[in-house]
Amino acid sequence: MTTGAPPPIRPARPRRSGPLRFLPLGIAAWLVLEIWLLTVVAGATSGFVVFLLLVGGLVLGSAVIKRAGRRAFRRLSEAVQQQQSGVTPAAESGGGSALTMLGGLLIILPGLISDVLGLVLLVPPVQKALGKFAERTFERKVREATPGGLGDAFQQARMHRPDGKVVQGEVIRDDEPPTRSPRPDDPQLPY
Numbered sequence: 001m002t003t004g005a006p007p008p009i010r011p012a013r014p015r016r017s018g019p020l021r022f023l024p025l026g027i028a029a030w031l032v033l034e035i036w037l038l039t040v041v042a043g044a045t046s047g048f049v050v051f052l053l054l055v056g057g058l059v060l061g062s063a064v065i066k067r068a069g070r071r072a073f074r075r076l077s078e079a080v081q082q083q084q085s086g087v088t089p090a091a092e093s094g095g096g097s098a099l100t101m102l103g104g105l106l107i108i109l110p111g112l113i114s115d116v117l118g119l120v121l122l123v124p125p126v127q128k129a130l131g132k133f134a135e136r137t138f139e140r141k142v143r144e145a146t147p148g149g150l151g152d153a154f155q156q157a158r159m160h161r162p163d164g165k166v167v168q169g170e171v172i173r174d175d176e177p178p179t180r181s182p183r184p185d186d187p188q189l190p191y
Contacts, residue, residue, distance in 0.1 A: 003091075006165060030113070033113060034110070034111030034112065034113055034114065035111075037111070037112050037113065038050055038110075038111065038112065041053070041112065043178075053112070053115075055108050057107050057108060057115050058107075058108055060104075060107055061105065061106070061107030061108030061109075061118065062103075062104070062108060064101075064104030064107060064118075064122065065101050065104035065105065065108070066099045066101060067100075068097045068100035068104060069097075069101065071097060071100075072097040082191075099121050099127045099130055099131065100119055100121070100122060100127070102118075103117075103118040103119070103121030103122045104118065104122075105118070106121065107119065108120030134165045139159070
């Protein structure tokens with residue numbers, strides 16, 4: 001049955017950039033490599049040694065994340081207390097809580113490659129170098145950003161339907177009192 005209405009046009013999905021296109025393949029290769037490495041270690045030693053390595057990684061990663069979280073919360077509460085007392089908080093160098101937590105998370109993940117990467121992220125000079133790189137990258141991306149902020153994007157998302165059509169409308173509130181008194185010749189709604 002045809003209604004005469006054209007079929008809805010679906011917007012084309014934006015193409016992924018180069019690195020994002022191969023991300024699923026990279027994750028799958030990493031998982032295969034982790035499993036292969038665990039089987040090689042199990043063949044060289046024993047399955048019990050691999051089990052101990054995995055449990056040790058879980059315990060060590062949990063301790064690292066817990067310690068970094070406590071340090072970050074302590075810094076936050078100190079900054080809030082200083083702000084409430086009127087003292088401007090001093091900028092501390094060497095934060096690195098996010099990289100420490102990421103290192104702990106990598107240690108928790110089962111696998112030897114992720115453990116090595118997590119341990120490397122716990123080294124302070126590596127944290128400092130990665131922190132500076134991330135800061136420079138973030139600042140460059142902010143400078144390259146197009147005009148308009150988050151509010152503009154929210155407004156555009158709110159005005160347009162997913163199919164790209166603009167929905168025009170008017171809000172009529174029923175809870176407001178009428179601005180004029182009803183006349184006798186006005187139509188009445190049946191009850």
